[in-house]
Amino acid sequence: MSTGNDGELDVTAVRADFPIFDGPVNDRDLIYLDSSGTSQKPRQVLEAMDAFYIEANANVHRGAYYLSDQASRRMEKARTKVARFIGAGDADEIVFTKNATEALNLLAQSWGRANLSAGDAVVLSVIEHHANIVPWQMLAAERGIELRFLPLGAGGHLDLTELDRFLDGAKLVSITAMSNVLGTLPPIPRIVEAAHSAGALVAIDACQYVPHLPTRIDDLDVDFMAFSGHKMCGPTGVGVLWARKELLEAMPPFLGGGGMIANVTTEGFTTAPVPHKFEAGTPPIAEIIGLGAAVDYLESLGMDAIRRHEVELTSYFLRTIKERHGDDVTVHGPSEPAERGGVFSFAYKDVHPHDLSQVLDQHGVSVRAGHHCAKPLMQELGVGATARASLYIYNDESDVDRLVEALDDASDLFSF
């Protein structure tokens, strides 16, 4: 592992940190192009989790004994690291959840129930992941709130021409910071400025953003942010809801149980201070520690270097696939590498994405096929499903080449 903020990413060194690339997978070289689904894990993360279980396993915040104190310290240290990683002023603003989906449900069920009533509007967009649609639909069905969906405009970008009209009467905008299908990067600061002027708060689904771009809360100026650990080199089972402290403090608890209380009597309970108010039950301690190690790892590479690497590779992907396959391939989403992330939903001839994914798998090329939990967007694009390749720190030009070459096989099999 090498490089710092100013350096170039050394992909060979990065790959050496990921045990899954050590040997063949299913008798083939692994060409892993589904990091938008989940990233691979470096040994630094795996070792941190192992070390916790081997050296310090105990429940957290439970006792004065040494191991419990050790477990609590390691977990809280991870909270501090995650806060630093996104530029949050206070580690207490980091609420650990089981994933980003739970973070968005927490937002809808806690903040939403306390602040939204019949007639209030929540602004979403048609490019959202189901995790940022369904929790609001559940609330809408119960509360009679109105959901408005910002439309898709030209070139894979959101159409914001009528943003002010959408914001009229809105209490919240909840929107993706980077599309998991198109790679679109909506102009969050612009949306935030308009929303705040209209009296609405802004939440972002930053699952695809935080792992790939330098994230500074102050620059984004949002009020809530949800992301998952497993897409940023961390383990599954841990996600984050970040919110400004005064918002968290005013929100009612989400799940009730141990760990989230100050006092309980037969008459009722009082809540613990944030963030513990929202962390009922034994948390995923090892996973939180793993996420802490993951942000250390990403910081050691440098988020600026990671972004530069992905923009370059995006440029290579878009150029190479067009050179080789021309009009046989359609890549959805923005065409300018600097205006998008490295996630490519594409169509190849008339080959169904599921068949495409199957054929590519024979070459060890792992791409996802399906609706990517974004069915409203699929309807907007006029397709039932797409194949999706996504890039990360351990991918290089040879991975793109292998994908592009393997498409020929699909052509041979399905050219009718």
Add this chain to the structure above:
Amino acid sequence: MAGLEDLYKEIVLDHYRSPRNRGELESPPAKHAEGFNPLCGDEVHVYVQVDDGVVSDVAIAGQGCSISQASASMMSAAIKGKSVDEVDELTTAVKAMMSIHEQSLDDDDDSGVLPDPPDVELGDLEALKGVVQFPVRIKCATLGWNTLSEALST
């Protein structure tokens, strides 16, 4: 390692290329159900006209991958003119073909842990047997059959 030729048999690709009984039937009187594979977005719409206990007509609509659409097409060709009882037996046999293999994938034991499937002539449907070597595609292959069962039970 299973090769693509086990999955994409010529007869399967032929049904994908030229699906049989493609279209819709007026419903009612036809029985109708829509099946979805939430994982990948495959859709199969099944219309069956049942007269005097016999499937007198069938139509298939929807969209999806080659396996889901070919399996539904092959199913439509196989059930047309058969009695509902025969169709039920055929459905059980096809699903048994899929599930027995699914369970034996890990231990290479083909002895069969499920009761013997009905002794039914599968004909062209045997070509779908290769799908079981690709476990993630079994749901694609069974989608049409599950939707047919749902339609017949309405």
